[in-house]
Amino acid sequence: MSSWPKALVAAVAAFGCAWAAAQGGGFPGIGRAATPKELAAWDIDVRPDFKGLPPGSGSVERGQEVWEAKCASCHGVFGESGEVFNPLVGGTTKADVERGRVARLTDPGYPGRTSMMKLSQVSSLWDYIHRAMPWNNPKSLSADEVYATTAYLLHLGEVLPADFVLSDRNIAEVQKRLPNRDGMTTKHGLWPGKELGGTGKPDVQGSSCMKDCSAEPRLASFLPDFARDAHGNLAEQNRAVGAQRGADTRRAGDPPAPAPAPAATKADTTEAAASLALLGKHNCTACHAVDGKLVGPALRDVAKKHAGRPDAVDYLAGKIRSGGSGTWGAIPMPAQTLPEADARAIARWLAAGAPQR
Template sequence: MFSCRKAFLTLGLIAVTGYVSAQATGMYPGIGRNATPKEVAAWDIDVRPDFKGLPKGSGTVAKGQDVWEAKCAQCHGIFGESNEVFNPLVGGTTAEDVKSGRVAKLKDPDGGRTTFMKVASLSTVWDYINRAMPWTAPKSLSTDEVYSVTAFLLNLAGVVPDNFTLSDKNIGEVQARMPNRNGMQTRHAMWPGNEFGGTKRPDTANVACMKNCATEPTVASFLPDFARDAHGNLQEQNRIVGPQRGADTSKPEGKSAATGTTTPVAVAQATTAAKPAAASDAAAPDGKAALALATKSGCTVCHGVSNKIVGPAFSDVAKKYAGKPDYLAGKIKSGGSGLWGPIPMPPQTLSDADAKTIAAWLATGSVK
C-alpha cells in the first residue's frame, strides 16, 4: 500500500513539474497577456555606469538652476548645501580632486561628507534624479529637466562651467571629470564574476555564532529629566552633518528648547477626546474619500493617519488645528517648516478644491 501511494505521488509530482515547465514557456491559456513593448519601456529606465539605457536629451546649467529653485531647493537648499532634510549634496571637492579623481577630504576622519564627495559614477546621479525626484512627485521631471538639474549640480561641484550643456553625447566626457571617479573599491567580492576585476574572497571573515551565543541586551533604563542637561544640550554638541541632530536635552522630554512649547507628541497625549464646538457643529466630510484624495495627492508619503512618518500624523494635525479648515488649506498649498520640526513640507500642487476637502477632513477631527 505504501509503495502504491509512493508511486502515485511520484507520478503526480512529474505531472505538476511538467505543467509548471509548460507554464514557464508562456502557456497560460486565458490568464493574462504578454507586456507590450511600450509597457516594458516604461519600467526599463535604469542607466548603467557605461551609460547604456541613457535616453537622448540635453539640458543647460541655466535651465537646471530654474528647475532646481522651483522643485528641489525646498529640501536641498539653493546651492545643494542644506543639511535640514538630507545630507548636503555639494561641497568638499576641489579642482585638484577633479584632476586626480580622488577626493582628498574623504581622508579627513572629522570632515563632513557630501554626495559629490562620495559618488563615483555620474550615471548614479542621473538615474536617481530621474526615478526618484522630486520627492513629492517622483518621475515627474522630463528627460531634458533631468539633464539640466544634473548639469546644475555638476556646475555647483566645479566639474563643468556655467555655460555648459549636458547631453547623452558628452556625458561620458563629464564622467572623466567626476571628483571621486577613482575612489570606488571593486575588489570586495560583492559582485559575481570578474567583470569588475574583483576577487572571490570576501573582505570580511565573520563567522555566525551557533552555540553559547550572547543574548540580546534589554534596555531597562532611561534618562531622567533632572539628568538631561547634566552635560549641556547634546543636540548642540553633535556635528552638523547629516539629518540626525540628536536629543535636545535643554528641556524635559516633550518640550521645545526654543519656545518651551509642547511638542506634537505631548500635544497628542494632553489633548482630550472631546471635539471643540466649532468642529462638532461642522458637517464631517467623507473620511474615506478624503483619505483617498490625500493618498492620491502624495500626502501619505510623509504623513500617516495615526503615526508620524516624516511629517506629523494626520490625527495630531486634526487635534491641533480643529475648526481651522481655511488655515489648513492655506498651509497645504503654501507648505512651510518649523511648526512640527525642521523638516519642511514643500508647497503642494493639488487644486484649491482638493486642498479644501482634505483640510475640512482634518479640521472636523474626523480622522480615523
C-alpha cells in the first residue's frame, strides 16, 4: 500500500495539468476571458494574515451611526438581541482579552454562545460584514463603513475603547486583543496534513466488516381502516399549492369530495400580486411577513391598525420612506430608499387590508 499515495498524487497532478491546458486553450465560440475589473469584483475575501484587506478606516463613533441605521433592526442596539439571530456580544470579559481564551466557553454553568465568544480571527468578522451585511442589501457598505462597524462591535465586546479608529494599518494589533484569539486549534484529524499543524490521524478509528449484516428494513406507513375518516377526508385538508396531496380517506359510500373553489380571476389578483412583488423587490420580507411577526410586525396587523384612516395611504407611504421606532416595539425600522411610486403602491395595498389575492 506504500505506493498508493504516490500514485494518487501523480494522478491528481496529471489531471491538474490537463485541466490547466484545457483552460488555457479555451473553447472556440464559448465565453471569454474575465477582465481584471471583473476578477477584482469577485476577489473580495480577506485572509487571516489580512491579505486582501482594502485600505480604509472607521471610528467606533461612526460605527455606532452605521449600526443604528442598518444593523440594529436585526441585532439590537447593543448587539444583544436574540429574537431573530443569536446574540453577537456578551459572555466575554477583560480577563479574556488579556488571556486570549474565553473562559465561559468551557463553563457548563454558562451555556449561551455569542459570536464574540467564538471569534478567533478579526479578519473573519470584517470579511463577513463586508460580503453579507446588511441582510437586506449585502455588499452595500463601503470599506470605511465596514471598518467602523467592526470597530463598534469590538467596542461592545470591550475589546476597543470608545475613541478607537480601526484601519488596515492597525487591524493586526487589534487581532492580538480578541478574547478568543487562541481558541482555534488545528491539532485534530479534521485538519489536513501535519504540514499545516494537523495530527494527520482521523478523530474516529474504525473498520467496515461488511458481513453478517441484518436484512435492510422496509419502512412504510398506513392508516388503519377504523381510523380512515376519524378527522375528515385528508384530501380536502391540504393547500391547493405544492406537491403535497392528502390521501382520500372517505369511507365506502361517502359522498364525493367537493370540487375546489374556483381560482380568483386575473383582475382580482393583479394588484395584490404586484404589491407582493414589490415587497420582495425592496426586501421588505426580510423583516416583515404578511400574517405573522418576524423582525417587525405582521403587515396584516399594520393594515388593521390603520384601517378606516382617511389619510392611510399618505401616512403609510411616509412611514415606509422615513422609517422610525417605538410604534411596534424597540427595534427600529431604517428609512427605505424605494421610489415614491412603489412606496405608495405598498401603502395602498396596506390600506386595502393587505390582501394576498
